[in-house]
Amino acid sequence: MTPRPWRVTGRRRETADSWTLDLEPADDGAPMSFLPGQFNMIYAFGIGEAPISISGDPGADRPLVHTVRDVGAVSAAICRAAPGEVLGVRGPYGSAWPVAALGGRHVLIVAGGVGLAPLRPALRAALERRRELAGLTLLLGGRTPADLLFRDELEELGADPRLELAISVDSAGSGWRGHVGVVTTLIDDLDLDPARATALLCGPEVMMRFAAQALIGRGMDRGDIYLSMERNMKCAVTQCGRCQLGPAFVCREGAVMRYCDIERVLGLREV
Amino acid sequence: MAVEGVATTIERGAFDGLLTAIARSGYELIGPTIRDGAIVYDEIATSADLPIGWTDEQDGGSYRLRRRDDEALFGYAVGPQSWKRFLHPPEVTLWRASRDGDGAMAIESCEDGKPSYAFVGVRSCELHAIAIQDRVMVGGEHPDPFYAARRDGALLVAVNCTVGGGTCFCVSMGTGPRAGPGFDIALTEVIDGGRHYFLCEAGSEPGAAILAAVEQAPARAAEAAAATAAIAVAARHQGRSMEADGIRELLYDNYEHPRWDEVSERCLTCGNCTMVCPTCFCTTVEDSTDLAGAEADRTRRWDSCFTMDFSYVHGGSVRASARSRYRQWMTHKLATWIDQFGTSGCVGCGRCITWCPVAIDITEEVAAIRADAID
Amino acid sequence: MPMRSIEQVLAEVETFAGLERRHLDRIAGCGHNCGFAAGETIAREGDRADTFYVIRHGRVALETPAPAGGPLLIATLGDGAVVGWSWLFPPYRWTFDARAIEDTRAIAFDGACLRGKCDSDHELGYVLMQRFAEIILDRLQAARLQLLDVYGEPAAG
Numbered sequence: 001m002t003p004r005p006w007r008v009t010g011r012r013r014e015t016a017d018s019w020t021l022d023l024e025p026a027d028d029g030a031p032m033s034f035l036p037g038q039f040n041m042i043y044a045f046g047i048g049e050a051p052i053s054i055s056g057d058p059g060a061d062r063p064l065v066h067t068v069r070d071v072g073a074v075s076a077a078i079c080r081a082a083p084g085e086v087l088g089v090r091g092p093y094g095s096a097w098p099v100a101a102l103g104g105r106h107v108l109i110v111a112g113g114v115g116l117a118p119l120r121p122a123l124r125a126a127l128e129r130r131r132e133l134a135g136l137t138l139l140l141g142g143r144t145p146a147d148l149l150f151r152d153e154l155e156e157l158g159a160d161p162r163l164e165l166a167i168s169v170d171s172a173g174s175g176w177r178g179h180v181g182v183v184t185t186l187i188d189d190l191d192l193d194p195a196r197a198t199a200l201l202c203g204p205e206v207m208m209r210f211a212a213q214a215l216i217g218r219g220m221d222r223g224d225i226y227l228s229m230e231r232n233m234k235c236a237v238t239q240c241g242r243c244q245l246g247p248a249f250v251c252r253e254g255a256v257m258r259y260c261d262i263e264r265v266l267g268l269r270e271v
Numbered sequence: 272m273a274v275e276g277v278a279t280t281i282e283r284g285a286f287d288g289l290l291t292a293i294a295r296s297g298y299e300l301i302g303p304t305i306r307d308g309a310i311v312y313d314e315i316a317t318s319a320d321l322p323i324g325w326t327d328e329q330d331g332g333s334y335r336l337r338r339r340d341d342e343a344l345f346g347y348a349v350g351p352q353s354w355k356r357f358l359h360p361p362e363v364t365l366w367r368a369s370r371d372g373d374g375a376m377a378i379e380s381c382e383d384g385k386p387s388y389a390f391v392g393v394r395s396c397e398l399h400a401i402a403i404q405d406r407v408m409v410g411g412e413h414p415d416p417f418y419a420a421r422r423d424g425a426l427l428v429a430v431n432c433t434v435g436g437g438t439c440f441c442v443s444m445g446t447g448p449r450a451g452p453g454f455d456i457a458l459t460e461v462i463d464g465g466r467h468y469f470l471c472e473a474g475s476e477p478g479a480a481i482l483a484a485v486e487q488a489p490a491r492a493a494e495a496a497a498a499t500a501a502i503a504v505a506a507r508h509q510g511r512s513m514e515a516d517g518i519r520e521l522l523y524d525n526y527e528h529p530r531w532d533e534v535s536e537r538c539l540t541c542g543n544c545t546m547v548c549p550t551c552f553c554t555t556v557e558d559s560t561d562l563a564g565a566e567a568d569r570t571r572r573w574d575s576c577f578t579m580d581f582s583y584v585h586g587g588s589v590r591a592s593a594r595s596r597y598r599q600w601m602t603h604k605l606a607t608w609i610d611q612f613g614t615s616g617c618v619g620c621g622r623c624i625t626w627c628p629v630a631i632d633i634t635e636e637v638a639a640i641r642a643d644a645i646d
Numbered sequence: 647m648p649m650r651s652i653e654q655v656l657a658e659v660e661t662f663a664g665l666e667r668r669h670l671d672r673i674a675g676c677g678h679n680c681g682f683a684a685g686e687t688i689a690r691e692g693d694r695a696d697t698f699y700v701i702r703h704g705r706v707a708l709e710t711p712a713p714a715g716g717p718l719l720i721a722t723l724g725d726g727a728v729v730g731w732s733w734l735f736p737p738y739r740w741t742f743d744a745r746a747i748e749d750t751r752a753i754a755f756d757g758a759c760l761r762g763k764c765d766s767d768h769e770l771g772y773v774l775m776q777r778f779a780e781i782i783l784d785r786l787q788a789a790r791l792q793l794l795d796v797y798g799e800p801a802a803g
Contacts, residue, residue, distance in 0.1 A: 001365060001366075001380070001413070001415070001416065002365070002366045002378055002379070002380045003366075003378050004378070005375070005376045005377065005378060026375065026376065043368070043378075043569075045368055045370055045376060045560075045567055046368070046558055046559070046560035046564065046567035047558060048556070048558045049556070049569075071585040072585060084374055085374050086370065086374055086375060086376040087376075088368065088376065088378055112796065112797060113796075113797035114797075141797070142797055143795065143797040143798065147797060168722075170792045170795065170797070171718060171719060171720070171792075172718075172719040173716055173717075173718065173719065174707070174709060174716045174717045174718075174719060174745075175716070176719055177747070178722075179722045179724075180707065180719040180720060180721050180722045181721045181722060181788055181792065182788045182791045182792050184788070184791065185788055189724055189725070203796070203797075204796035204797060206791075206794060206796045207791075207796045207797075210791060230584060231582070231584060231589065232581065232582050232583050232584055232589070234554065234555055234556050235554070235556075237411070237412070237413035237415075238407075238411055238413075238611075239407065239408060239413075239415055239552065239554065240553060240554045240555065240556075240574070241552060241553030241554070241574075241576065241603075242553065242555075242574075242581055242582070244599070244603065244607065246607060247606075247607040247610035247611060249611065252411075252412075268526050268527075269595070270589060270590045270591065270592060270594075270595030270598075271526065271589075271590075271595070271599070
């Protein structure tokens with residue numbers, strides 16, 4: 001329950017309000033091993049903790065990479081942490097993307113906004129094992145091209161023959177070469193064998209709900225659709241009671257959950 | 272020598288000998304005592320600190336102490352507090368972070384040793400509540416060290432209920448009134464004509480060792496029968512009942528029942544029910560720094576699912592309406608808790624009914640939904 | 647590649663898939679194949695909308711001019727999409743610019759011709775309106791989702 005000190009060793013601006021931080025242990029402890037999709041509680045001195053998903057490559061154990069969007073006092077303080085500063089980290093917590101079960105599957109990653117961050121480790125793991133997969137597609141939605149995370153990497157991925165990449169933004173200038181519209185319309189246009197596809201979704205809950213509907217509309221099984229959920233969270237170990245989503249704790253059964261397991265709760269208001 | 276499962280009797284005159292034996296074994300005595308017109312749990316030294324000759328009258332939104340016509344030590348139901356106040360305190364400093372000028376940060380846990388509490392007067396429902404909080408706080412992958420320290424050292428002296436409280440419904444929930452497993456010592460208070468004694472059972476080795484130091488006699492069949500009869504009175508006189516069969520499915524099927532709207536018109540979302548509930552465990556945290564900014568504490572406090580902040584995610588609260596917050600509390604207590612921890616979160620103590628300022632009654636709400644289930 | 651008739655091409659376009667032969671024939675009678683090079687303007691906001699297009703292959707952007715920084719992209723449309731509704735209703739003026747952003751092959755339909763046929767053959771009109779209403783609904787729902795500005799809210803992480 002007590003965080004370990006980790007030193008910021010790198011900091012990159014992703015968008016107007018998002019930053020990626022590299023962290024290395026500031027104590028004698030070991031680097032952290034984690035599963036794609038898991039998150040850490042990150043502590044900014046005197047300000048508080050926030051659950052932040054790990055956006056780094058699971059294959060490389062150093063540094064620990066987090067991508068944070070400035071949406072409140074704690075996340076703002078984390079975003080501000082310059083190289084040399086120390087943050088508290090405890091974790092990793094939560095469930096993982098089913099990366100071990102992707103063999104033979106067409107892996108369809110659907111990310112919206114900063115939701116790409118927790119999917120990045122899954123994407124790296126999928127690229128690593130690309131030959132075992134039937135296909136690999138990344139559908140990415142964002143507000144504008146400037147709001148996309150990891151733009152240099154997306155540039156490379158766009159040219160990577162192992163991956164089919166489509167990006168759709170809500171609005172763009174005329175120089176934009178990608179799609180304009182909602183990410184769900186990319187699903188409608190996808191070349192997809194629904195029986196062989198596994199979809200990994202992360203983004204605003206509204207976007208994930210519509211994306212899941214579109215995937216089901218394409219014939220996908222509800223059990224093959226995974227979502228990364230977000231709720232208020234203070235402890236990350238089921239004891240603060242805050243992250244309940246029906247019978248589930250997002251910190252334990254989630255953040256990554258199967259659509260079939262939460263469909264009912266997602267359909268209810270204010271649960 | 273007291274033996275587990277074999278009953279003995281302790282006369283009222285020897286009762287302080289029991290308290291002394293417990294204290295001598297190194298425990299801090301915590302028991303019921305009267306404060307501010309209510310029976311609360313606090314430090315006690317002798318039986319004189321107990322609510323001798325008092326009982327409580329409870330109903331929806333109502334609690335009054337009343338004189339008994341005898342000198343019973345435990346002639347009442349439960350008060351506003353529960354033992355969670357000691358095992359899962361309302362406020363705990365979790366850790367302290369310090370940093371020096373170079374930006375180095377050290378974080379140290381504020382785990383504060385192991386208090387050894389002896390809880391005297393634990394009711395059967397409360398034993399169950401403690402067992403439930405055990406599952407929540409230390410039964411999972413990440414046991415809470417603060418709870419664990421307090422719980423490991425605690426001695427539980429149960430007292431079987433011989434009074435049926437006005438808002439009690441432990442019989443419905445299968446949690447009383449006779450104390451089941453989990454106690455170190457169980458007592459049943461019997462006032463029979465001019466004689467005032469306690470039927471005692473040890474439930475553990477430490478309990479047996481303490482009892483062995485107390486003046487006692489083997490229990491005769493008539494004494495055991497008198498104790499059983501006294502407990503049966505408590506069972507018969509409970510003021511509330513709830514049909515608990517299939518309650519999880521009932522609530523899962525009725526998320527949109529109009530009853531939630533009705534109850535939300537009365538609910539003040541004050542959170543009293545969550546504060547008095549012996550199983551409610553939810554917390555928030557608060558961070559504070561010293562003036563120099565060199566040290567920062569993280570404090571955990573009880574919180575309630577009735578606050579707007581509880582479900583806040585960037586942009587707003589997930590459960591903005593009173594309807595959804597009452598529904599969350601009751602559905603958690605009676606339904607989702609079962610999926611989460613393998614047990615109901617309700618022990619039928621009735622506190623939430625008594626201490627609700629507008630007398631919302633969980634048994635009445637369940638009955639209303641059951642009577643008019645959507646599905 | 648053998649030349650295919652407009653009727654054959656139409657039958658493969660999702661918008662018209664499953665229509666009866668006689669309806670396809672009548673619709674095809676108002677259409678002709680056309681192509682646009684990447685960057686070429688297809689229609690201009692405010693111009694008379696006599697024509698609409700069904701994209702066979704390629705990509706078209708709907709844009710609106712903005713005072714600074716060039717036109718704003720409102721939506722991009724791909725294979726099978728219908729470009730242009732303005733021919734359906736008076737005053738028959740384009741509400742957005744349409745520009746090919748890739749080399750695009752399309753079928754261009756004479757709006758007045760098709761309107762005339764629908765007026766005289768209400769069954770054809772009904773069938774066609776049904777198809778168009780479905781597309782408009784999809785487009786409306788997507789536009790609403792876009793309006794929600796969901797990325798203004800943070801996702802997990």
